[in-house]
Amino acid sequence: MKTQAxxxxxxxxxxxxxxxxxxxxxxxxxxxxxxxxxQNLAFIAGDILxxxxxxxxxxxxxxxxxxKIRPSAASRAWARHYRLDARVIELALAxxxxxxxxxxxxxxxETRHGLICANSGVDVSNVDGGPHALLLPKxxxxxxxxxxxxxKKRLHLSIPVIITDSFGRPWREGLTEVAIGVAGxxxxxxxxxxxxxxxxxxxxxxxxVADELACAAGLVCGKLARTPACIIRGFKYRAGRGSARExxxxxxxxxxR
Numbered sequence: 001m002k003t004q005a006x007x008x009x010x011x012x013x014x015x016x017x018x019x020x021x022x023x024x025x026x027x028x029x030x031x032x033x034x035x036x037x038x039q040n041l042a043f044i045a046g047d048i049l050x051x052x053x054x055x056x057x058x059x060x061x062x063x064x065x066x067x068k069i070r071p072s073a074a075s076r077a078w079a080r081h082y083r084l085d086a087r088v089i090e091l092a093l094a095x096x097x098x099x100x101x102x103x104x105x106x107x108x109x110e111t112r113h114g115l116i117c118a119n120s121g122v123d124v125s126n127v128d129g130g131p132h133a134l135l136l137p138k139x140x141x142x143x144x145x146x147x148x149x150x151x152k153k154r155l156h157l158s159i160p161v162i163i164t165d166s167f168g169r170p171w172r173e174g175l176t177e178v179a180i181g182v183a184g185x186x187x188x189x190x191x192x193x194x195x196x197x198x199x200x201x202x203x204x205x206x207x208x209v210a211d212e213l214a215c216a217a218g219l220v221c222g223k224l225a226r227t228p229a230c231i232i233r234g235f236k237y238r239a240g241r242g243s244a245r246e247x248x249x250x251x252x253x254x255x256x257r
Contacts, residue, residue, distance in 0.1 A: 015225070016230055018031055024060070024061035027059070043151070046236075049229065051144075051161065053180060054127075056143050056163055057136060064132060070090070071087055075093065088122055095111060096120045097110045097111060111136065113140065115167075126223065141181050141243040142181075143163060148160065158239065160184035164179055165178060165180050166218070177221075182247075186240050208247055216232060
């Protein structure tokens with residue numbers, strides 16, 4: 001896919017399809033480089049790697065056998081009322097730091113990572129058809145950093161890595177991708193203090209570029225496309241140490257908390 005970037009250069013989003021299923025203990029880096037070899041793809045300087053969290057979670061063994069989950073009476077009652085799986089509800093609560101909203105069959109939680117999402121990110125789609133659920137990586141920033149380091153070691157290139165998940169949004173329908181793990185780049189671009197083309201001094205503009213790149217990747221890494229990763233080429237990112245934690249708004253600045 002090609003589009004036109006704001007800096008008037010080509011921005012490319014190059015899918016990396018994978019034929020093999022990811023299993024616990026697999027190397028995400030090996031799988032991605034293998035998939036690229038199958039497609040005659042190679043990284044070049046300036047590329048960014050975007051990876052869906054599910055292959056990271058699978059490789060890290062973040063899979064739970066739902067048959068071993070014993071839901072509480074409250075979870076069973078809630079699930080029965082809304083025709084949900086009580087085991088998934090119980091698992092989501094166990095993975096949460098707090099419940100943000102619980103209404104009309106929707107459970108919004110704050111995860112241990114500080115992310116606000118449905119069911120603590122617990123998912124049963126694209127796992128094994130229902131018997132098992134997949135959790136978020138324990139530390140997505142660390143997972144991104146490990147892939148970043150391995151790519152640098154093997155290729156002698158510093159390739160930023162973004163790990164993504166699909167989130168819903170308040171006041172907006174549909175899901176979009178967000179960055180839950182970042183390594184090798186700054187996740188935010190601060191325009192405050194700069195002047196626009198008419199000379200106006202910007203006062204509040206801070207772009208979540210890692211989230212924007214995650215959304216761009218979502219256009220080719222669809223849920224049914226067997227394409228859990230892609231290369232973004234042509235985006236002028238700011239290299240350096242960065243993390244997805246920087247994208248989480250502190251409670252003191254959050255007007256909705």
